[in-house]
Amino acid sequence: MGDFSAEEVGRARALRRGVWPVALGGRVAALGLMLGLGLTTGGAGLVAAFGGGTWGGRVAGAAVSLVLLPEVLGLPFAARGRVVRRRFGLVTQGWGGWWADVLRGLLISLPLTFGALFAVYALAGATGHWWVWAALGAAALTVVMSWAAPMIFEPLFNRFTPMEPGPLRDALLALAARDGVTVEDVLVADASRRTTALNAYVSGFGRTRRIVVYDTLLTTAQPREVELVVAHELGHVVHRDVPRGTALGALGAAVGVCVLAAVVTWRPLLDLAGADDFADPRSAWLLAAVATVGGAVAGPLGCAVSRGVERRADRHALELTADPAEFIAMQRRLTVANIGDPDPPRALHLMFGTHPTPAERIAAARAWRPPAPQDTF
CATH class of the missing domain: 3.30.2010.10 (Metalloproteases ("zincins"), catalytic domain)
Known part of the structure; x- marks a missing residue:
């Protein structure tokens, strides 16, 4: 790692030691909450308490509890991570702005969660093949959100x-x-x-x-x-990574719904969750728990795919500019300014890394050679 001084590497590793235990603790706590309420009658009781005895009230209660409880649980971890990053000079926003962002996020996630649960439980109550329509709906929603994110949600959090x-x-x-x-x-x-x-x-x-x-x-x-x-x-x-990623995400969402349907309709799990039938919105925490476990299992695979995509984009940048020296300077600039670890622990990188490490990207730039000119006759 001769591209980075001992001080730069030490600073990045100190940040990692401060941030990652908090981030991992937040993930474990969120998973524990989901399993604790999804695989016991606690989740069903919360939904009934929030929503009362009506079907619509239970759907609303499920949406409110599924959004608010994980948010409240995660706030101390998020705030602590923010304090650490602020200590290293990465955070410039005040606490008022941070709370405003939290509120904006809730105003987005609450309606989306309510709409998704309303659709799923309405379908589950209407047809035994609800999972087919839910899978198609999940795929369509993935496509819509891919379009809406830059056009609708980005301007809510930044000015351009x-x-x-x-x-x-x-x-x-x-x-x-x-x-x-x-x-x-x-x-x-x-x-x-x-x-x-x-x-x-x-x-x-x-x-x-x-x-x-x-x-x-x-x-x-x-x-x-x-x-x-x-x-x-x-x-x-150029490589159509967003459309490809959207299509892959839509396919994954559809397949995920089918797998979820097979798991959450299993009688022993419904009994654990205190729901007579999946069509009862009291099963919502069970649904969320299974989805969370599935997401945790699939996460490293998604990261591996992402790293491959980013390597291809790096090669494209080198081919477009034919300037490996400036590419290396850019990678060094980004790594130092963002206080990134040039060569993080392998296990941590395989589990959560969405990009090649800075050391890998710089090595790839050094090894890059422009394509040989083609002979013409």
């Missing part, structure tokens, strides 16, 4: 302004044009009001596609480094 005309904006648009990617605009996100971390991404579809650059990246990195970050993100567009 057009990048000022100038050499960098021209260079980014020229980079996209050379890559054959149609871009509507180049926007700057006001990330600095929350963090000092650096990032950029390409958002939207078709005519709504735009390059988004964190204001922190503009004030910290060299223009050529910004181009390298955007070149990586353009690689995701």
Whole structure:
């Protein structure tokens, strides 16, 4: 790890030692809550207490309890992680802004959870083949959310302004044009009001596609480094990673619903959960518990797929710019500014890492060679 000083590596590892125990503790606590209420009559009792005796009340009670209880349980872990990151200079947002973000998240998740549970339990009460329609609905919802995230949800948490005309904006648009990617605009996100971390991404579809650059990246990195970050993100567009990921996510959601249906209708589990039948909304915590376990089991596989996608985007950036030296400078800049560990523990990386490690990315850039010119006759 000669690309990073002992002080930089030590600082990153100190941050990891401060953050990861809290993050893992939050995950374990959330899983414990789901299993504790989903595999006992506690969840059914909560749903009945929140929602009363009517079917609609129980659906509402299930939605409220499933959103609020995990949120309340997770707040101390999230707050502690935030304190640690603030100590390392990564957090710039005040507590008032943080609480506002928590509230915005609840205002999004509560209606979505209620709508999903209403649909599932209405179908379960109407037909024995409810899982077929629920699987199709989950796939469709995945596609809709992929479109809605950049267009509806992103503006709720950040403000975006057009990048000022100038050499960098021209260079980014020229980079996209050379890559054959149609871009509507180049926007700057006001990330600095929350963090000092650096990032950029390409958002939207078709005519709504735009390059988004964190204001922190503009004030910290060299223009050529910004181009390298955007070149990586353009690689995701060229290789259609978002549509592919959306399609894979939709398929996974549909298959997941089918597996969930087979598990949550198993009589012994329903007895544990205190539900006479799955169509009773009191089984909602059982549904959530099984889904949480499934997500935990599938998580490392999803991370492995993501790392492969990111490696391909890195190669694309190198092929588009033919500038491995600046790519290495960019990776070093991002790692140091974000206080990332250049070479984290292997087990931790395999379980939760969505990108190759900085050391791996730099090594790949050093090993990269431009393709040999093709002979023409």
